[in-house]
Amino acid sequence: MVTLSSALQTDLSQPLRIGNLAVNSRVLQSPLSGVTDLVFRRLVRRYAPDSMMYTEMVSASELHHMRQLPKLMEIDPHERPISIQLFDCRPDFLAEAAQKAVAEGADTIDINMGCPVNKITKKGGGSSLLRQPELAEEIVRSVVAAVDVPVTVKTRIGWSEQDINAIEFAQRMEAAGAKMLTLHGRTRSQGYNGAADWNWIAKVKAVLSIPVIANGDIVSVESALRCLEVTGADGVMCSRGTLGYPFLVGEIDYFLKTGARLPAPSPVDRLQCAREHLVMLWDYKGDRGIRQARKHMAWYAKDFPGAAELRNQLTLIESVDQGVELLDGAIDRLVAVESNQSLN
Numbered sequence: 001m002v003t004l005s006s007a008l009q010t011d012l013s014q015p016l017r018i019g020n021l022a023v024n025s026r027v028l029q030s031p032l033s034g035v036t037d038l039v040f041r042r043l044v045r046r047y048a049p050d051s052m053m054y055t056e057m058v059s060a061s062e063l064h065h066m067r068q069l070p071k072l073m074e075i076d077p078h079e080r081p082i083s084i085q086l087f088d089c090r091p092d093f094l095a096e097a098a099q100k101a102v103a104e105g106a107d108t109i110d111i112n113m114g115c116p117v118n119k120i121t122k123k124g125g126g127s128s129l130l131r132q133p134e135l136a137e138e139i140v141r142s143v144v145a146a147v148d149v150p151v152t153v154k155t156r157i158g159w160s161e162q163d164i165n166a167i168e169f170a171q172r173m174e175a176a177g178a179k180m181l182t183l184h185g186r187t188r189s190q191g192y193n194g195a196a197d198w199n200w201i202a203k204v205k206a207v208l209s210i211p212v213i214a215n216g217d218i219v220s221v222e223s224a225l226r227c228l229e230v231t232g233a234d235g236v237m238c239s240r241g242t243l244g245y246p247f248l249v250g251e252i253d254y255f256l257k258t259g260a261r262l263p264a265p266s267p268v269d270r271l272q273c274a275r276e277h278l279v280m281l282w283d284y285k286g287d288r289g290i291r292q293a294r295k296h297m298a299w300y301a302k303d304f305p306g307a308a309e310l311r312n313q314l315t316l317i318e319s320v321d322q323g324v325e326l327l328d329g330a331i332d333r334l335v336a337v338e339s340n341q342s343l344n
């Protein structure tokens with residue numbers, strides 16, 4: 001069992017200070033395109049009431065040409081603290097988008113400088129800004145000047161293994177006015193493969209005054225503690241570990257605050273959560289919500305007898321009723337197995 005050294009524990013018991021914003025949790029839910037919509041965030045928030053959440057990334061150029069705010073930027077007035085994440089390479093469009101995001105209720109503006117996807121980097125956004133640090137700096141300055149909420153940056157350790165510039169880049173972001181830096185310990189070339197290198201996060205943390213949040217491979221209480229030990233970071237951000245598992249941020253947060261573990265959700269708990277997720281997506285997005293729900297449902301259906309078959313069926317659902325029927329059937333079967341086991 002890994003525990004935190006007492007020196008670190010003292011530090012982490014204090015609120016996370018992002019500029020003038022105090023957040024009572026050191027565990028953050030990352031922005032995940034196609035995942036962290038208002039519905040998903042509502043589920044995460046239930047278990048992690050104090051944690052910072054992020055919208056999916058929003059293109060500032062597209063926003064510039066839109067008459068209405070996209071659903072991506074919709075915030076529930078009760079969900080705080082919340083950050084709207086923007087991406088682009090145009091400082092003026094980003095400043096304008098940030099103002100719209102603040103009007104919508106964002107507590108911070110996060111700028112994506114880590115996305116590795118070609119479609120984004122070819123247009124100069126996401127991780128391609130790692131190769132244009134002057135422009136990245138100009139972007140931060142421009143957004144900082146446009147809004148009165150803290151501006152933060154999420155990035156990677158470098159473009160490629162031969163081109164790791166995390167330290168210099170992070171210092172530039174801080175000098176430009178960023179109030180927090182989230183560092184994903186992979187390069188752009190790695191995509192989502194290989195292990196995140198937390199040592200680079202430690203090196204960056206050592207030279208910055210603003211909070212540094214460690215990201216990459218945080219999938220459990222144990223990995224969060226190990227990462228905090230290795231990096232000395234001010235907090236951790238959970239990403240793929242939350243897919244089909246909106247309990248993760250809350251589990252880590254609870255452990256950091258109390259030193260105790262929440263009971264792990266049973267397969268029935270997880271499928272009941274999946275059912276709720278599906279119904280909420282349907283209510284919020286209609287048919288588009290059902291199409292999006294397929295992948296979520298597949299992520300929930302794992303680690304119990306019959307999970308593979310259920311997963312295959314859930315990836316094909318055409319309606320909310322069909323999904324609910326499949327999930328209810330699976331829940332009934334699991335409950336029957338559990339009660340048989342307790343009788344024997």
Ligand SMILES: Cc1cc2nc3c(=O)[nH]c(=O)nc-3n(C[C@H](O)[C@H](O)[C@H](O)COP(=O)(O)O)c2cc1C
Binds near residue numbers: 030033055085196241
């Ligand atoms: C499906 C998916 C969507 C993502 N969307 C975003 C995004 O919109 N903005 C962002 O900054 N990072 C995005 N990321 C990157 C994650 O936030 C995170 O940095 C990365 O997955 C590393 O953490 P992990 O190893 O714990 O998954 C996305 C990752 C995945 C897998």
